[in-house]
Amino acid sequence: MIVGDVVRYVWTAFGNEKLSTSEAEARLVELFDYHCPDDFAKTLMKFKKAGFVKGEVSMEKGGWVWWVDDECRSKDPTEVSIR
Numbered sequence: 001m002i003v004g005d006v007v008r009y010v011w012t013a014f015g016n017e018k019l020s021t022s023e024a025e026a027r028l029v030e031l032f033d034y035h036c037p038d039d040f041a042k043t044l045m046k047f048k049k050a051g052f053v054k055g056e057v058s059m060e061k062g063g064w065v066w067w068v069d070d071e072c073r074s075k076d077p078t079e080v081s082i083r
Contacts, residue, residue, distance in 0.1 A: 006043075007052050007077035009034055011068050014053070018067040051075050 013019075013027040021041045028034045036043050044066055047053045052075060055066040 002078075004077040006034075006036075007047065010044075010047065010053060011073060014066065014068045016067075018065045020058070020061045021064050021066065024066055052077060 009028055009032050010024070013024060013031055019027065021044060024044070025036065025040045028036070041064065044053055044055060044064070048055050048066075052072050053066050053068050054072060055064050057063070058065040
């Protein structure tokens with residue numbers, strides 16, 4: 001699967017919500033039957049570094065929460081390589 005496709009899946013799965021890593025992963029499975037081939041938290045960190053998602057540690061949820069906003073969606077995922 002191409003990185004741009006995965007980014008679009010993530011954007012769709014998040015909608016306008018803040019989700020924990022496990023909530024986001026479950027939603028990807030539910031909506032697209034997509035299972036990340038590696039540790040999903042690592043993938044989200046790579047996406048965060050590239051500006052495709054935003055995230056922060058949440059004491060309330062006991063881990064990371066992630067979200068996508070207009071700034072994230074303004075990037076073209078086909079033009080960025082994720083490593």
